[in-house]
Amino acid sequence: MIEVRNVIKSFDGKTILHDISADFYAGKTNLIIGQSGSGKTVLMKSIVGLIVPTSGQILYDGKDLLTLSHNETRLLRSEIGMLFQGSALFDSLTVLENVMFPLKMFTHKTLKERTKRAEFCLERVNLKGADKLFPSEISGGMQKRVAIARAIALNPKYLFCDEPNSGLDPKTSLLIDELVSDITKEYNMTTIINTHDMNSVMGIGENIIFLNKGHKEWVGTKDDIFTSDNEALNNFVFASNLFKEVKEYVLTQKQGHL
Amino acid sequence: MFLIKPLAQFGRYLMLMRSVFSIPDRWSEFFRRYITEIYKLGIDSIAIVATISIFIGAVITIQMVLNIMSPMIPAYAVGLATRDVLLLEFSSSIMCLILAGKVGSNIASEIGTMRVTEQIDALDIMGVNSANYLILPKIAALVSIIPILVIFSMFTGLFGGFLVSVFTQMITVTKYIYGIQAMFNEYYIWYSIIKSLVFAFVISSVASYYGYNVKGGALEVGKASTDSVVISSVMILMLDVLLTKLLMQ
Ligand SMILES: Nc1ncnc2c1ncn2[C@@H]1O[C@H](COP(=O)(O)OP(=O)(O)O)[C@@H](O)[C@H]1O
Ligand SMILES: [Mg+2]
Numbered sequence: 001m002i003e004v005r006n007v008i009k010s011f012d013g014k015t016i017l018h019d020i021s022a023d024f025y026a027g028k029t030n031l032i033i034g035q036s037g038s039g040k041t042v043l044m045k046s047i048v049g050l051i052v053p054t055s056g057q058i059l060y061d062g063k064d065l066l067t068l069s070h071n072e073t074r075l076l077r078s079e080i081g082m083l084f085q086g087s088a089l090f091d092s093l094t095v096l097e098n099v100m101f102p103l104k105m106f107t108h109k110t111l112k113e114r115t116k117r118a119e120f121c122l123e124r125v126n127l128k129g130a131d132k133l134f135p136s137e138i139s140g141g142m143q144k145r146v147a148i149a150r151a152i153a154l155n156p157k158y159l160f161c162d163e164p165n166s167g168l169d170p171k172t173s174l175l176i177d178e179l180v181s182d183i184t185k186e187y188n189m190t191t192i193i194n195t196h197d198m199n200s201v202m203g204i205g206e207n208i209i210f211l212n213k214g215h216k217e218w219v220g221t222k223d224d225i226f227t228s229d230n231e232a233l234n235n236f237v238f239a240s241n242l243f244k245e246v247k248e249y250v251l252t253q254k255q256g257h258l
Numbered sequence: 259m260f261l262i263k264p265l266a267q268f269g270r271y272l273m274l275m276r277s278v279f280s281i282p283d284r285w286s287e288f289f290r291r292y293i294t295e296i297y298k299l300g301i302d303s304i305a306i307v308a309t310i311s312i313f314i315g316a317v318i319t320i321q322m323v324l325n326i327m328s329p330m331i332p333a334y335a336v337g338l339a340t341r342d343v344l345l346l347e348f349s350s351s352i353m354c355l356i357l358a359g360k361v362g363s364n365i366a367s368e369i370g371t372m373r374v375t376e377q378i379d380a381l382d383i384m385g386v387n388s389a390n391y392l393i394l395p396k397i398a399a400l401v402s403i404i405p406i407l408v409i410f411s412m413f414t415g416l417f418g419g420f421l422v423s424v425f426t427q428m429i430t431v432t433k434y435i436y437g438i439q440a441m442f443n444e445y446y447i448w449y450s451i452i453k454s455l456v457f458a459f460v461i462s463s464v465a466s467y468y469g470y471n472v473k474g475g476a477l478e479v480g481k482a483s484t485d486s487v488v489i490s491s492v493m494i495l496m497l498d499v500l501l502t503k504l505l506m507q
Binding site: 045048049050073074077078080082084085086088089090091101102104105106 | 377382386
């Protein structure tokens with residue numbers, strides 16, 4: 001479980017995150033949603049420690065990230081996997097080497113063991129036969145999967161995904177969402193996903209935090225979204241006519257049940 | 259007021275260097291990258307160093323013949339002057355200025371691209387000291403390969419002059435060969451090598467600094483790479499004056 005307590009972040013006097021507090025649960029897909037520029041990436045990078053918040057606390061199962069010693073931070077880092085918006089694969093390394101990289105830097109496994117673990121991870125994300133290719137030689141969806149394989153190579157307790165679906169077609173997006181969700185359940189990870197993709201929200205939104213202009217506007221599950229009367233949330237989620245109709249449909253269904 | 263920004267930048271540069279110069283997480287990985295960088299920064303520069311040195315060596319020889327030859331001065335002075343120009347200035351300072359363009363822009367754009375595509379963040383999140391992991395092998399590689407490039411440039415430059423003596427009637431081969439050996443001072447070579455070590459450090463560390471601190475996208479990467487070439491060239495020129503004053507007096 002990760003707890004964010006009163007996190008504020010300003011850049012050059014401009015406040016991007018306004019006093020955010022939120023809980024992210026183990027074994028659940030926790031979503032941070034909001035428009036582009038609402039501060040999702042800044043919040044995620046603050047949680048993982050790539051950005052130091054101006055003030056506030058970040059608790060990983062009770063341990064405050066910001067007060068950890070150098071070695072404790074390193075230890076915690078080895079329990080964190082992160083999937084970046086643009087995959088961020090190392091382009092000088094092959095697919096297999098990318099997945100083996102964290103193993104090489106942080107374990108004392110032999111080459112054979114590392115290869116075995118990396119191949120297992122690649123298999124887990126349904127990617128076979130691409131071992132020897134370079135990131136520039138595979139599609140965006142495949143790159144995302146390699147990045148997931150790399151993120152889970154060290155068996156992390158915490159998984160972070162920054163817009164895992166950006167730049168992917170709807171079908172591939174769905175597969176990636178399912179994969180992340182399955183892995184979360186399988187290893188009981190605390191998974192946090194940044195997204196503005198409504199399909200993801202409706203598909204895997206078990207604990208949703210809605211950010212609006214750097215403020216935490218709303219918290220709930222995907223089912224709560226339909227009944228919420230939060231104006232900013234409705235404007236964001238039901239911006240498209242399709243989702244508006246879905247909402248009306250769901251609401252009439254619900255009333256029918258009562 | 260105008261001094262504050264450069265000073266702040268210099269402070270950030272020093273802070274970056276502090277994280278660069280720490281013990282690598284994995285020595286095997288450091289050496290692997292070190293060897294790769296030797297190839298990329300050093301071996302791949304040999305062709306350009308050879309080409310430029312041969313031509314400049316030839317031109318210097320021709321200019322020396324045209325400008326200093328007179329009945330008062332012995333013919334071998336051409337070889338001697340060509341050699342001293344190459345040894346003292348060309349093969350270290352000018353060569354490093356050229357490398358600042360080639361190697362510096364290469365380093366800045368490579369690291370800058372890794373920054374904007376979040377590859378550096380990916381390293382940091384894994385707990386790897388990204389500055390140390392990426393930059394130290396580059397600095398170490400360029401600093402250790404530069405003396406070889408400098409000496410290689412001296413030889414090819416002298417060879418360029420030799421070609422002039424062979425293929426033209428401007429100076430005889432014997433006089434040229436005699437000239438480049440006459441009154442040889444070994445210290446000139448040490449002076450050149452010492453200078454080039456400093457320049458190599460400047461080129462690789464300044465370019466890394468600009469690449470590492472890119473914010474934005476592809477456009478900013480290009481700008482960082484240009485900035486790094488400009489700044490390191492200016493620094494090379496200034497340090498050239500300083501080091502010459504210190505080392506030659
Ligand atoms: N390093 C930074 N320095 C200054 N401003 C930043 C920085 N990173 C992000 N911002 C600003 O913070 C705001 C939120 O950005 P971001 O978290 O990337 O939004 P998104 O929700 O699309 O991920 C944007 O206005 C952006 O310009
Ligand atoms: Mg973002």
